[in-house]
Amino acid sequence: xxxxxGSLAQFNVDVDSWKIYQEQLEQFLEVNKIKNDLRKSAFLSxxxxxxxxxxxxxxxxxLPKEKSFxxxxxLMENHFxxxxxxxxxxxxxxxxxxxxxxxxxxYTARLRNLSTNCNFGDKLEGILIDKFVFGLKSGRIKDRVCxxxxxxxTTFSQIVEIALAKETYLFNEADQVNWxxxxxxxQFRQKYNTSSAEHKNFGSRYAVHGDKGAKNTGVSGxxxxxxxxxxxxxxxxxxxxxxxxTVPENNIxxxxxxxxxxxxxxxxxxxxxxxxxxxxxxxxxxNKSKSTNFLNVESVDDGTxxxxxxxxxxxxxxxxxxxxxxxxxxxxxxxxxxxxLTVISEKTFYELFNKNTILKNVxxxxxxxxxxxxxxxxFFLAEISFKDRVCxLFKIFVxxxxxxxxxxxxxxxxxxxKLANINMLDYTELNFEQLKNKYSKLFNNDLGEYVHExxxxxxxxxxxxxxxxxxxxxxxxxxQVEEQLCRLDKLGVISQVESxxxxxxxxxxxxxxxxxxxCADYKVTVNKFVQDVKxxxxxxxxxxxxxxxxxEFSKIxxxxxYNQLVLDxxxxxxxxxxxxxxxxxxxxxxxxVSPASAIFQKLxxxxxxxxxxxxxxxxxxxxx
Numbered sequence: 001x002x003x004x005x006g007s008l009a010q011f012n013v014d015v016d017s018w019k020i021y022q023e024q025l026e027q028f029l030e031v032n033k034i035k036n037d038l039r040k041s042a043f044l045s046x047x048x049x050x051x052x053x054x055x056x057x058x059x060x061x062x063l064p065k066e067k068s069f070x071x072x073x074x075l076m077e078n079h080f081x082x083x084x085x086x087x088x089x090x091x092x093x094x095x096x097x098x099x100x101x102x103x104x105x106x107y108t109a110r111l112r113n114l115s116t117n118c119n120f121g122d123k124l125e126g127i128l129i130d131k132f133v134f135g136l137k138s139g140r141i142k143d144r145v146c147x148x149x150x151x152x153x154t155t156f157s158q159i160v161e162i163a164l165a166k167e168t169y170l171f172n173e174a175d176q177v178n179w180x181x182x183x184x185x186x187q188f189r190q191k192y193n194t195s196s197a198e199h200k201n202f203g204s205r206y207a208v209h210g211d212k213g214a215k216n217t218g219v220s221g222x223x224x225x226x227x228x229x230x231x232x233x234x235x236x237x238x239x240x241x242x243x244x245x246t247v248p249e250n251n252i253x254x255x256x257x258x259x260x261x262x263x264x265x266x267x268x269x270x271x272x273x274x275x276x277x278x279x280x281x282x283x284x285x286x287n288k289s290k291s292t293n294f295l296n297v298e299s300v301d302d303g304t305x306x307x308x309x310x311x312x313x314x315x316x317x318x319x320x321x322x323x324x325x326x327x328x329x330x331x332x333x334x335x336x337x338x339x340x341l342t343v344i345s346e347k348t349f350y351e352l353f354n355k356n357t358i359l360k361n362v363x364x365x366x367x368x369x370x371x372x373x374x375x376x377x378x379f380f381l382a383e384i385s386f387k388d389r390v391c392x393l394f395k396i397f398v399x400x401x402x403x404x405x406x407x408x409x410x411x412x413x414x415x416x417x418k419l420a421n422i423n424m425l426d427y428t429e430l431n432f433e434q435l436k437n438k439y440s441k442l443f444n445n446d447l448g449e450y451v452h453e454x455x456x457x458x459x460x461x462x463x464x465x466x467x468x469x470x471x472x473x474x475x476x477x478x479x480q481v482e483e484q485l486c487r488l489d490k491l492g493v494i495s496q497v498e499s500x501x502x503x504x505x506x507x508x509x510x511x512x513x514x515x516x517x518x519c520a521d522y523k524v525t526v527n528k529f530v531q532d533v534k535x536x537x538x539x540x541x542x543x544x545x546x547x548x549x550x551x552e553f554s555k556i557x558x559x560x561x562y563n564q565l566v567l568d569x570x571x572x573x574x575x576x577x578x579x580x581x582x583x584x585x586x587x588x589x590x591x592x593v594s595p596a597s598a599i600f601q602k603l604x605x606x607x608x609x610x611x612x613x614x615x616x617x618x619x620x621x622x623x624x
Contacts, residue, residue, distance in 0.1 A: 005031050010048030018080035022073060040069040054079070089117040097135035100327040101357040101380045104141070104163045108132065128156045132163075139383065139392050141166045168548050170393045171381070255281045322407060325385040326396060327353065333405035335417065341366070342384075342395070342411045345402030346377060353380070359398060360612075366397075375400040386415050447491045448564040455589060455599060457571040463529035465501035468521075470578045477508050478580075480516045484508075485581055488518065493563050494577065494584040502526065503578035507592075519592040520577050526593060533595035535602045538617060546615040550624025561619030562596055565589040565603070 008028045011021050025043060029035075034042050044052060044064055055064050058075045067075075093114040098107045111132060120127050129150065136142040144166040145159060252259055256268040263269060272279050275286045320335040326344075329352050333344070349357075359378030366374045377398040384394045391414045411417070436443045473481050488494045504520035511517055547553065558564065567575070567587055575586040575593060589596055601618055608614045613624045 008046045010046065011051040012048075013050050013054055018076050022077070037069075040065070040067075040072065043069060043072065084117045086117070086119050089114070093118050094131065096131070098137045100137075100353075101382060103381075104160065104167045107135070108160050111135070125156050129154065129159050132156065132159060136163070137383075140170060141392075167393070168545075171549055254285060257282065257285050319404075322386065324407065327357075327382045329353065331405060333407045335412070336406040337409055337412060339406045339408035340410070341397045342406065342408045343376075343397045343399050343402065344405045346398060346400050347402070348405055349377075349398045353382075357382075362397065384411070384414075386411075389415055391415070447493070447560060448558070450565050450603070454566045454568045455571070456568050457526070457574060457593060457595065458531040459526075459529045459574065460531055466525040466528075467501065467503035468505045468524060468578055469503075470580045471505045471507070471521075473506075473508065473580060477510075477516060481506070481508050481518065481579075482581060484516055484518050485579065485584065489584070493588045494586050496581075497576065497583050497585045500573060500576040500583050500585070502574050502576050503583060504575065506577050506579040509591075517591065518577075520575070520586075520590060522575070522590075522592045522594070526574055530594050533598040533602070535598040537597070537601055538615065543615045543617065543622070547613055547622055547624045550613055553622060553624045556621040556623065558619040558621070562591055562600055563588040565600065 006028055008024060011018070025046070028046075029039050029042060032042075044055075047055070052064070055072060055076065058079060059067055059072075064072060093111070096111060096114055098104075102110075111128060115124060115128060118124075133142070133145055136145065141163055145163050148154075148159065148162060150159075253263060253266050255263055255266045255271075258266075260266065268282055270279060271282060273281055273283050273286050275283045278286075321332050322335055324331055324333060331344075331348070331352070333342075349359075357380050359380055361378055362376045366376050368374055377400050379395050379397045381393045382396050383390060383392050384396070385391070394414065395410065442448075485494070489496065502525060504522050504525045507519050507521050509517045509519055565588060567589060572585045572587050575590055577584040577586060589599065597618060601616070604616045604619075604621065608616065608621075615622050
């Protein structure tokens with residue numbers, strides 16, 4: 001076994017799948033070129049004592065060695081492979097439907113898997129289309145798919161692509177930035193200002209209890225034990241129970257809600273209300289919008305300064321509790337405008353949603369008002385409904401342990417609720433210097449090295465060594481070429497040798513920054529005999545699809561990317577450089593050898609497999 005390529009574990013009769021083990025066995029025999037009767041001997045030597053005992057019982061009265069390799073495999077397959085009930089498989093297939101929180105890609109993969117043993121034959125494509133559409137959850141994605149007119153040429157993949165495109169659009173729509181903007185695009189906020197005596201009475205959470213005047217203006221306003229003050233105001237408070245007003249309360253316009261003199265001077269007097277359809281006032285001043293929970297702000301005065309909206313909770317004021325439905329599960333939650341996210345506790349998640357819901361990873365830091373880090377277990381996409389409105393693909397975050405369930409600013413924006421800050425729960429940017437210190441090895445000037453495996457350049461059987469004498473180097477580049485050879489030798493990329501059967505002439509490439517990159521002209525030597533590595537480069541559409549959900553983007557350009565991959569000893573000799581300074585054996589994957597790009601692309605994609613919103617094209621990696 002020590003001389004075999006790869007390894008084959010013993011077959012565990014209690015745990016392992018014979019079908020999978022047989023596939024691994026066939027690959028093991030093929031890579032080691034074990035043929036004919038030797039396959040049977042290798043098989044019996046590898047399967048282990050328990051499996052051999054079982055096989056011996058199956059062969060009785062003969063011994064396993066008296067049967068052929070194919071007969072032994074057939075005996076094991078008949079013993080371990082259960083009989084398939086086609087109608088049972090079809091029943092499971094037709095009973096399948098999209099689960100809560102299940103993405104289109106996961107639902108598609110599950111349908112394909114369920115159809116494996118259904119024996120649909122050449123009708124499989126049409127049946128998959130029908131089942132996929134019928135099993136989709138009711139909503140905008142299903143409505144979009146149902147708009148299509150199927151033809152005889154319509155494929156299952158085309159229908160799935162339509163659903164994926166709609167899912168991506170809804171996901172991006174649900175992830176919009178939760179800020180209300182005025183006509184000039186400025187962020188509308190207010191700051192609160194209170195005396196030191198009032199801070200002693202503040203609770204950890206805030207609730208909104210605006211007076212009549214505040215609701216008429218569309219902004220949370222005066223409370224019994226505090227007030228709001230715009231950043232643009234230059235007046236001081238005269239007491240805990242007094243609000244700062246630069247315009248008398250009776251000068252509030254009943255058309256637009258702003259403070260000015262005379263309705264006849266209001267530019268909105270001929271506007272039509274979006275709620276009741278009556279001409280003469282804006283929707284925020286409509287009697288139908290008078291509600292503590294719904295405080296609509298349609299426009300902001302051009303002269304208003306940017307300010308942070310805050311409110312105050314005293315011990316005698318209760319939080320605002322709303323009844324919502326998440327995936328048709330009733331839930332009571334606090335309305336909290338200080339939270340940038342809608343969150344539920346770990347306990348609530350496992351009691352109500354854990355059965356059919358899969359949490360997705362969160363790659364952003366979330367912290368509280370005082371800066372302490374909040375541990376987010378993950379998030380899931382859900383259908384959330386409040387009163388008579390429904391929002392699909394809404395992000396619900398799950399907090400480890402956690403307190404009360406909170407409906408944050410993302411919920412408020414979707415359902416047109418305008419309140420003030422409560423608990424400060426938002427994203428924070430990581431300090432770049434801290435990252436550099438923590439991962440110092442990534443930011444130094446040393447050449448990186450992929451240490452998990454060595455790579456091999458495979459030649460065809462008819463390969464014969466070719467040696468070329470070094471080519472003339474232009475005098476203008478000669479000094480730079482020698483400096484690069486010295487640098488690469490110190491980094492361990494190359495090492496000088498006395499002789500070599502292979503020799504590829506050195507070719508200096510002038511980069512855009514004026515520096516020299518050393519390559520070899522392998523097309524006249526090694527590339528003639530190299531076995532191609534078949535691995536496609538991604539299309540631009542595939543890259544766009546992977547990063548389509550992003551808002552902010554970062555690009556990582558790997559330094560001397562190919563040179564970070566280590567070659568085995570035989571490949572190092574084959575790729576030897578022939579230079580005016582002598583022969584240099586190449587220890588790292590060089591530029592110019594034909595399978596280099598496929599090897600590198602395959603490796604990077606495997607490293608980031610399973611990570612959403614990461615794509616690469618060779619050594620350029622984009623993250624969002």
